[in-house]
Amino acid sequence: MKKIYLDNNATTAVHPEVFDAMLPYLKDEFGNPSSIHWAGRNPRKAIDEAREKAAKLLNCDVSEIIFTSCGSEGDNLAIKGIAESKRDKGNHIITTKVEHPAVLGACKYLAKTGFDVTFLDVDSQGMLDLEQLKRAITSKTILITIMFANNETGVIFPIDEIGKIAKEHNILFHTDAVQGVGKVPIDVKKLNVDLLTLSGHKIYAPKGVAAVYVKRGVRLVPLIHGGHQERNRRGGTENTAGIAALGKACEIALRDMAEETKHITALRDRLENGLREKIPYVRLNGHPTRRIPNTVNLSFEFVEGESLLLNLDMKGVAASSGSACTSGTLEPSHVLLAMGVPMESAHGSVRFSLGRGNSAEDIDYVIEALPAIVERMRSMSPLYSTAAKQAANITFSESGSCSH
């Protein structure tokens, strides 16, 4: 069966060059990078080189990169680490309602331990109101943490402007750029960000490695106390193979980004336009243009997302749902709800996120396959009148509970 992978925001395939770059450290070069003997020497060099590559991608200094095990760790390190180190300066943190669970989780945790957290709204296109942000700032605000690009809708926030606002108020600014890095050029110097998270497995490195940029002079309390690794900011024996892989992935991102962006944007637009032409009652979730080039999030009204995904899966197409049905909870996407998308539409959303491995044939296959699936599911849906080809009038009694 054909296999078409359109879920690159969830994770990416390891790039063959990245695989080759990590291989030695899973074989002969297994030494501990802290060892002074022969076994530690090449692993240490590999880490140094990876750090240079990551720093080059972000345009920062090697001393400003901390390697972590995943984007979630990076987000937690940045947010909790700053919150704690700045606790005597204030206890107010500003974030948004549409952050990734790692950021939301860290912020909600801090809210329980005496911090005051403001969760900013977004509009129906998923955009922020910068005036709202400015109004939220108080004399106690110590940290603004706002994502670079949303993982579900692809919407890009105006990080440069937020950075300027933060700077004016002398507030530290962290951005979760897990979905931005590798997809659009990011220069931390130009952006006025103090901390930035990226994750390896979203940029063709394997799972298990990520990084945080921490601007020189910004002090944060470690999340993982222990050895002297990462300049005492993250204990634990370094994941040499993973770090070497991340370095290579950063190098490739820098090298190929311009070209890949062209390729991926064209395919994404082809998919988006193709589906919207062929299928009625499709809603675009997110902003039409201020979006990372690989992502399109569509709600197919009257049908539920997971059913669509299962049907797509049976045809070999991997996509994912804004509906978190897929991920251990039944509540619809907090991102779409924050945008004011109605419950049923939020449940009917599908996120297609493209990657460097996709071809025009892949896209055409999906454009070919999906209309029939949607039609069949609609014919089964009590919300849709097949005869009238429009929403059906129904009333129902509430049953079942999403909280468990």
Place this chain on the structure above:
Amino acid sequence: MKKIYLDNNATTAVHPEVFDAMLPYLKDEFGNPSSIHWAGRNPRKAIDEAREKAAKLLNCDVSEIIFTSCGSEGDNLAIKGIAESKRDKGNHIITTKVEHPAVLGACKYLAKTGFDVTFLDVDSQGMLDLEQLKRAITSKTILITIMFANNETGVIFPIDEIGKIAKEHNILFHTDAVQGVGKVPIDVKKLNVDLLTLSGHKIYAPKGVAAVYVKRGVRLVPLIHGGHQERNRRGGTENTAGIAALGKACEIALRDMAEETKHITALRDRLENGLREKIPYVRLNGHPTRRIPNTVNLSFEFVEGESLLLNLDMKGVAASSGSACTSGTLEPSHVLLAMGVPMESAHGSVRFSLGRGNSAEDIDYVIEALPAIVERMRSMSPLYSTAAKQAANITFSESGSCSH
């Protein structure tokens, strides 16, 4: 040049079977284990299977295993996670002076945030006084965290007895078993431990993966907030390849431990006896028998450890020093100092830690090479009188500072 690796407590080579087990997840099976489509299915299965294997090695339930990125993360999760969840019950924690920096670091951090930490002494052989432990317990004690086996000396603590004491007092007990797992049989049911840390790269899995056993019913606050992974106890996309590798390593440990232990103990004893026979003024650091089978820590009096290691390295022998010269600080080993080993001897310690890859030839090569090295270094040492073949009498003025 011959390459002899005797630093398996620092890290181990990836076992070929482990490498094979992880490979698919770095290639075609790259999907996110949380995805419902084809790409996520085998990765999910791999994680489930790895969890079963880890649980089997420790004799616990799969729901009691949390995968983490390294032993240090595991220690931090266990210690901070319990401290925080039990904060309302009390603020006292008991540990020892000879723990790994991950445990010491987490405890010292907690001490700064309102916890009261007792650091227990050890005797000259590195052993604990259980009466001292009992006396240290107060009504506010919420956690005892004591390592299974010391990474520098190999000394094994009486975990079963400590577990009984903890249980009697209704105090949670965590053990950092990073150096115990895979070297000696560990059955968490029999040991009365509530939490236990292990690390992949000490048992022939790659760096970047580890696990914590958390007894059913024991609640802890996550270190990494985020998604629903690991039953909401550790956010972040799972390192599938690493986890599959750890599973395989656990399976192999269970399968081969008895045989490997015989092999490794014999070699370790051959090394220890051979060196002590051939070289005068050698001190064994640690307990002669209550020790993990692969470790021997020796001080070669009148010479400094790093010099010995560099000389060994030039002959292809990888070992490490109790002296932390090797790891970013110049202070001598906190473990040896806690045991009352004099400064100069602490600086002259060398840890040999054997692994499954070692042969009798390796050992004989070291027994052959080291005496000449020690003799040469002693001839250069102002602390040793070559003529008298004993300690020289010297006085010196203090200069230089270790604090930086």
Place this chain on the structure above:
Amino acid sequence: MYSEKVMDHFSNPRNVGEIENADGVGTVGNPACGDIMKLSVKIEGNVIKDVKFKTFGCGAAIATSSMVTELVKGKNLNEAEAISNATVAEALGGLPPVKQHCSNLAADALHAAIEDYKKKHAK
């Protein structure tokens, strides 16, 4: 995630549709969970002669809908009322834990349809 049996009912759902001039119709659901089921029954004497469903919902919702129609066809009302959401889930060989609470409303829809029939009938 889903068992083969669930996937079978999901991909080949039985008794999809609406019965015209149905004797009873039950529509239940919870938009927060993303599941809405509409079940219509044809009843003759005391026996469910025909049953059809339309469902907006995830894989589990569709499979349970399909399964309940299979279970109930030809049963009398007492037997039908004895069918619970658990019976349906069991008949499917179990559902994933996260789907056990919600998405498993098919029996509720059935009961609502029977109630509807009884209400009309009582008049």
Place this chain on the structure above:
Amino acid sequence: MYSEKVMDHFSNPRNVGEIENADGVGTVGNPACGDIMKLSVKIEGNVIKDVKFKTFGCGAAIATSSMVTELVKGKNLNEAEAISNATVAEALGGLPPVKQHCSNLAADALHAAIEDYKKKHAK
């Protein structure tokens, strides 16, 4: 970790030993850091004719000891006193950051030896 030059001086240290009837001996160190250096000098006129060292210490300690003996041989006392620990580290092409404070006592030992010579000479 160490540069080639450091490793060269470490593995082939110059001027190891003790000068019998030395004109000056300096012994400095810090057991906490694990470094103790003993340097002895033979001085004729104002010039360091011979110099030898014995060192208990790490790679950097031994290499700097060796290097300082090379630097100082044939120098007059003024020149010798001008040699600092930094001079020695520089001559070795730099030391790892962690070794810069400690383990770099060779110039201290030299100065102690010269002082010792001066003290004896002054009598």
